[in-house]
Amino acid sequence: VRNSLISGNETIKMALTIAVGGRVWRKFFKTFPFRSNSALKRFPTCRANGRLYSTSSDVVLVRKDEESGIATVRMNNPPVNSLNPTLMVALRSCFEELEKDKTCRALILTSQKPKVFSAGLDILQLYQKSPDHVAQFWEKVQDMWLALYGSRLITMAAINGHCPAAGCLLGLACDYRIMAEGNFRIGLNETQLDLVAPFWLRQTMIDVIGYRQAEMALMIGALYPSDKALQLGLVDKLAPIEDVQTVAEEEVKNWLKIPDQARAITKMASRKPLLDELRRRKQEDIQTFRDETTRESVQKSIQQYLEKLKAKK
Numbered sequence: 001v002r003n004s005l006i007s008g009n010e011t012i013k014m015a016l017t018i019a020v021g022g023r024v025w026r027k028f029f030k031t032f033p034f035r036s037n038s039a040l041k042r043f044p045t046c047r048a049n050g051r052l053y054s055t056s057s058d059v060v061l062v063r064k065d066e067e068s069g070i071a072t073v074r075m076n077n078p079p080v081n082s083l084n085p086t087l088m089v090a091l092r093s094c095f096e097e098l099e100k101d102k103t104c105r106a107l108i109l110t111s112q113k114p115k116v117f118s119a120g121l122d123i124l125q126l127y128q129k130s131p132d133h134v135a136q137f138w139e140k141v142q143d144m145w146l147a148l149y150g151s152r153l154i155t156m157a158a159i160n161g162h163c164p165a166a167g168c169l170l171g172l173a174c175d176y177r178i179m180a181e182g183n184f185r186i187g188l189n190e191t192q193l194d195l196v197a198p199f200w201l202r203q204t205m206i207d208v209i210g211y212r213q214a215e216m217a218l219m220i221g222a223l224y225p226s227d228k229a230l231q232l233g234l235v236d237k238l239a240p241i242e243d244v245q246t247v248a249e250e251e252v253k254n255w256l257k258i259p260d261q262a263r264a265i266t267k268m269a270s271r272k273p274l275l276d277e278l279r280r281r282k283q284e285d286i287q288t289f290r291d292e293t294t295r296e297s298v299q300k301s302i303q304q305y306l307e308k309l310k311a312k313k
């Protein structure tokens with residue numbers, strides 16, 4: 001599926017889309033439905049109106065510059081931006097609201113707390129929880145990822161600190177990654193928790209750093225320091241931690257010189273097969289995650305991992 005890129009029919013649809021001029025975006029969204037409107041109603045909203053404002057839970061802070069159309073989305077879930085249901089729902093809702101905002105052209109995803117971009121999934125949500133809880137939790141991961149990976153916007157990760165596991169998943173879903181120089185780590189360390197990265201996450205890793213390096217990184221659950229991540233292509237640029245945001249804004253401004261329509265259609269042409277595959281296999285993916293995560297041996301590994309985290313102090 002991944003290699004077929006886009007079918008003949010879809011190519012014709014896209015060509016027609018380009019040809020019809022004024023109605024182009026309406027056609028474009030019909031061809032590439034990024035989100036479900038009914039789903040939008042179920043989640044807290046965050047309106048991008050040029051001021052600093054927050055979602056009802058304050059775990060996501062958004063500031064949109066009306067002149068440039070650049071929105072900065074800051075994760076604000078101390079101490080380490082672990083991805084619990086509240087943060088994931090707020091992020092998804094925020095991505096979807098910005099997507100709907102016709103004046104928004106780019107989003108920069110970063111952390112309100114420098115030194116940790118995100119510690120990945122909230123491990124406590126995976127420990128000693130019911131299968132239903134774990135299944136609902138995983139659906140939130142999928143939905144957040146679908147909204148970000150399938151976004152028409154320019155998406156840039158300003159990785160101002162550690163970025164393990166699902167933190168890296170967020171970074172990989174963006175179009176470009178700028179990471180803080182220094183002793184910060186990034187990677188998909190799932191195997192260290194006895195977890196297996198799902199097909200769509202594995203595929204994005206392969207797409208970004210190539211098959212051999214991705215295969216190795218995933219098997220050993222590698223966490224790379226930022227200079228090694230740059231060398232592998234896991235991130236695109238490094239900057240001193242205090243400059244990550246500014247460098248991201250400069251980079252976005254370069255990307256804004258490219259016409260939105262051609263850029264977004266090109267992006268979707270390469271991402272649509274994977275988006276479609278996850279949408280098609282969503283329930284199967286949830287069941288696998290639920291069954292694997294609640295397995296006794298995996299629960300034991302998670303318990304040990306939690307103990308190791310606590311013992312660090």
Ligand SMILES: CCCCC/C=C\C/C=C\C=C\CC(=O)SCCNC(=O)CCNC(=O)[C@H](O)C(C)(C)COP(=O)(O)OP(=O)(O)OC[C@H]1O[C@@H](n2cnc3c(N)ncnc32)[C@H](O)[C@@H]1OP(=O)(O)O
Binds near residue numbers: 292
């Ligand atoms: C076919 C099978 C399908 C199965 C599919 C399964 C998975 C697939 C896909 C994705 C899966 C992703 C899995 C994950 O994301 S699991 C999370 C992995 N994350 C990590 O390994 C990072 C752990 N954290 C750290 O290494 C450090 O905290 C960090 C370097 C990020 C920051 O260090 P710092 O020194 O600043 O902070 P700490 O003192 O370590 O932490 C403060 C506080 O926060 C708690 N904590 C840290 N990380 C998490 C977390 N991920 N979840 C919950 N809680 C976390 C930590 O325990 C401290 O708590 P306390 O002691 O102050 O109470």
